[in-house]
Amino acid sequence: MSLRAAGGAGAEPLRLAAGVGARPGVPAGEVLELLGAALAAVGGGARVTALATVVARAAEPGLRAAAHRLGVPLLSFPAAELAAVRVPEPSAVTAAAVGTPSVAEAAALLAAGPGAELVAGKRKSAPRGRPAGATCALAGPAVTDKGGRTAEREGAAEAPSPAADIVMTSSHPPRPSRQQPADGGRRRPGARQHNHRHQGDPVTTPPALLIAGHGTRDESGTEALRTLVRVLGERRPGIPVACGFFGAEQGPLPLEEAVDGLVARGVTRLAVIPLLLAPTGPVPEALPAVLERAAQRHPGLAHACDAPLGPHPKLLDVLERRLDEALGGGARRPEDRARTTVLLVGRGTADAQANAEVVRAARLLWEGRGFAAVETAFLSRTGPDVPAGLDRCRVQGAAAGAGTGGRIVVLPYFFFPGALLERLRMQTEGWAEAHPGTEVLGAGVLGTPAELTEVVMERYHATVAGDPLLSDATCGCRTAASDAPRTGER
Template sequence: MTTRPALLIAGHGTRHEGAADALRALVAMLAERHPDVPVAGGFFGAPASPLPLSGAVDELAARGAGRLVVVPLLLAPTGPIRESLPEAVARAAAAHPGLGFVCEPALGPHPRLLEVLERRLDAALGGGARRPEDRARTTVLLVGRGAADPYANAEVVRTARLLWEGRGFAGVESAFVTLAAPDVPAGLERCRVLAAAAPGGPGPDRIVVLPGFFFAGDLLERLRMQTEGWAAVHPWIEVLGAEPVGAAPELAEVVMERYRATVADGAAGGTPAGGVLPGAAVGAAAAAGGAA
């Protein structure tokens, strides 16, 4: 049995093969950069996922892992859901007696992830094809998953504010795909109204809709459908769609930073499946408010 804690990367709720491929690419990137750390990844909250979290737990256990550091791929917490991340890991780990784990909170608006979001915006704007001053006529709508927990939704709003600071965009507003207001059409309308009221013009030249989640999937498809519906009745406004974060090198850095901090703090001892140990209390509390 390996004494080094293994890294388990947990995505949330998708049955999309493209998302599974992106997570596989992220795992491969981390494995290549950090061959000393056993790493695997999977999705929780989607029973028919092509890359289930339980399979990743089984893989790490088969490779001799006795402890898992679980890092959720979430920019913002999900709020209460049917099965929280600690519950999903505990259920999978129950097949491996003695396997301990600790769940980390959502990654949040880490500066390196903000850099990726900014790069996705630039790509949507055409990269070098546009002038830097074009940002002043561009409003961004950052769209989160949406949750029943207002504190989870507040993280999306905080990310929008941090993304706006010092980057030259006319504004960065927030909206949600589901469970919370404003929804995507209302968020786009807010962008239009606020830009129209600003000095210097009748409204935005363009709005870029930026997904506030990591991978493609059902959420992204719903986001794009809602965006296309609003754009169809506002043809005079250029509405562009940015890509999700994806398997960016910066994401790999942030995940590994979280893993190493947990190991250094000694929190990676975790809890055996079915037990209630301090590691589980930390992990469960963090994930209930941060990854559940």
């Protein structure tokens, strides 16, 4: 790969994507000064239409402020995707820090879209009296054989409507899926599929991402799912994203309507990610049945369905954070956590394998975190119920030396607020009133933190890489007692 000069005399100003690598705490002014120097070197009135970086740096206030001042979106890419892009100046130091040998150059190329080339290679900021805090590179449309430029993207991404359930930001053309085989998707039996992106590779529209939540009639849960879709759409504008609920009759955001909306936009392939922590067990309108009906309504629509998310390490970190929030930061010392027991509460099903996933999550949450114990309870269809679980926590706390009362944190093991959370709170408050000597605290639901978007995209790419989308369109979601106990393990 070589750098190219920006347009000749009379050429239109280049609209470029800027990839930015940053140290934690980098000031916005340093980023803007670096970008100004890079644009000045390019010349010709070039301007930046998007900033891009690695997911691990997407929350940096300096980068966010720089994008805000420029009036452009800040895009972020997983380290694995950036690492798959060939660049002129890979760095072992960068790879050790954020998991990819290139941030600035690779992010610029991905943000600039299919067929892009580097206009300006990596350069470092030069603050006085301290090490460089930022790097940047600029990428834009390739030069054609006739000396012109390929189609350029116009301006910053339009913000999706707050009510939009399907996010396809039209100002950013779809980027090719690195999991899509270059032969149009028809892989030879036994052939290994590579996910490296090279300039000039054939471009195919990636499969849509369909997020399937378990039915709720609660508006706050519905809005939380919409928010997750908006965030995913903003971070990955090249991938069509939609969401819906299954398993509840006449609920909001029906999954089938989400599928119909995607098909109306020209989608022919779906990667379905169930937003579940464990299999649902037998439910009305189960996910495989909903997807099968959608396939019958839309001949030629292929889908692949992943397993429930399960106790993914990143989600376990979020659960630990919810515990700290409930404790008010007062149980960070080993001796404080040692006198705290946790009750992890799942929905509960008639499926033993699904219930066992909650028990497995409790064990993983307990490992190495210093709590006296992590017990489990269920809200319906199986035991132990919440009062029985609290009784066990009280006994465990006493055995751990927390005294006759001790402290218990009740931790809901589901994503959204709603009727389940209210039922849990009522049962917890009733038990606490009967046991005034025990301190009982309630933690929040998982919600839709940044870690969830990372897990969903990780599962999306794994599902596409498996490529059942182009063969039998099978469904890997599990709902019956025959499920294998490997939910969440990849």
